[in-house]
Amino acid sequence: MNENTSRNRIPLITLFLTTLISTTGDVMAAIAIPWFVLETTGSTVQTGIAAFFSVSPIVIGMAFGGTWVDRLGYKRVSVFADLASGVTILLIPILHMTVGIAFWQLLLLVFLGNLMDAPGRSARQSMLPELAEQAGMSIERATGLSESLNRATAMIGAPIAGVLIALIGATGVLIVDALTFGLSSLGVLLFIPTALFINNQSDADNSYWQDLRDGYGFVRKDTLILSLMVTLMVTNMIDYAWSAVTHPVYMLDVFGEEQGIVYLGILVGIFGASSLFSGLLFSWRGDRIPNHPLFLAIIFCVIPFRFIVFAAFAPFWALVIAYIISGLMAGPINPILSTIAYNRIPDHMRGRVFGIISAGVLVAMPLGGLIGGFFAQWLSMEATLILYTATYLIATCSLFFNRHLRTNTIPTPETT
Numbered sequence: 001m002n003e004n005t006s007r008n009r010i011p012l013i014t015l016f017l018t019t020l021i022s023t024t025g026d027v028m029a030a031i032a033i034p035w036f037v038l039e040t041t042g043s044t045v046q047t048g049i050a051a052f053f054s055v056s057p058i059v060i061g062m063a064f065g066g067t068w069v070d071r072l073g074y075k076r077v078s079v080f081a082d083l084a085s086g087v088t089i090l091l092i093p094i095l096h097m098t099v100g101i102a103f104w105q106l107l108l109l110v111f112l113g114n115l116m117d118a119p120g121r122s123a124r125q126s127m128l129p130e131l132a133e134q135a136g137m138s139i140e141r142a143t144g145l146s147e148s149l150n151r152a153t154a155m156i157g158a159p160i161a162g163v164l165i166a167l168i169g170a171t172g173v174l175i176v177d178a179l180t181f182g183l184s185s186l187g188v189l190l191f192i193p194t195a196l197f198i199n200n201q202s203d204a205d206n207s208y209w210q211d212l213r214d215g216y217g218f219v220r221k222d223t224l225i226l227s228l229m230v231t232l233m234v235t236n237m238i239d240y241a242w243s244a245v246t247h248p249v250y251m252l253d254v255f256g257e258e259q260g261i262v263y264l265g266i267l268v269g270i271f272g273a274s275s276l277f278s279g280l281l282f283s284w285r286g287d288r289i290p291n292h293p294l295f296l297a298i299i300f301c302v303i304p305f306r307f308i309v310f311a312a313f314a315p316f317w318a319l320v321i322a323y324i325i326s327g328l329m330a331g332p333i334n335p336i337l338s339t340i341a342y343n344r345i346p347d348h349m350r351g352r353v354f355g356i357i358s359a360g361v362l363v364a365m366p367l368g369g370l371i372g373g374f375f376a377q378w379l380s381m382e383a384t385l386i387l388y389t390a391t392y393l394i395a396t397c398s399l400f401f402n403r404h405l406r407t408n409t410i411p412t413p414e415t416t
Contacts, residue, residue: 023149023153029177031162036171057118063356066354075192092174122352123351131196143339229357241372247264267319274328279332
């Protein structure tokens, strides 16, 4: 690779921008689809069912779609996934405004859209190392920027969706969402070279199921990646129980309906801004900091500190401080995890292994929502928060006793 080629940053910038556009569309759809169901059916039960059909295909698509990413190629899957997701989302407002759409048809389109979007996420994630190398950027900086953009998307996507729903309605937002998928696929098609990933495709002589087994076999044998994935599965479950149920209930009970919702929004915004700041800081200086996995374990063990502050029923200013600290600690987590994974996963297995990891860390989140609901019904707030803290600490502090995580010297499993 010559000097001019190695400093070509257009493909990497394109990946960042297309991911930002596509992910913003995902966030907007996550707001618009439940609102559309409520507007058209008035049923909270059907809204919950639609939410289930929005989340479950992501786990399925990650678990089984990553193998197609490796077999067909990163760029091809990224373009196809965006186009397919865009078409399925676009069909919802088109059917609604023409012949009408039945609830089962809505569920089918939502399911298919998210099912096909999941491999597209794995494909874009898999392209990062080659594009970072071509741009002359370290993998730490590239992952830091990528994860920071994802956090920024979560911050801006929901407010944009809220404003647009008020202006053009939920169906209009779904049309905008479909357009974001189209722009994303066009950017990848035009500005990211296919030649960079020719050598990364899996062996065409293997069957799909053999490739899938190889991917799961790699994760099972790599103690470092497996231990991190299991820990994240547990912490994501607790985080979802907290954010989806316990946190809103706490704010409502302690601060009242009017003040509680305002304080809730402030805290969520503070956490997002703090994590975005520290993620950007990591992208700037992350390659100069020893990327020791023990640092990751320390970060994980600091974050549940916020549960203790809430359990003490501290004043609002103390909750703000707790969320600033937690946000600052959370920002570098995903970039560090991604860097570890990029350095360990063989190039030709990147799509399926990232898909398996993503499915693994997300699979327990629906259970977290159920746990939060039952705890709110059966336990006091103090008991719930103490259980959250204990579970979080057991899961994360176990990393201290993982010798492979302490040294990061476990050899990468042999692959076929």
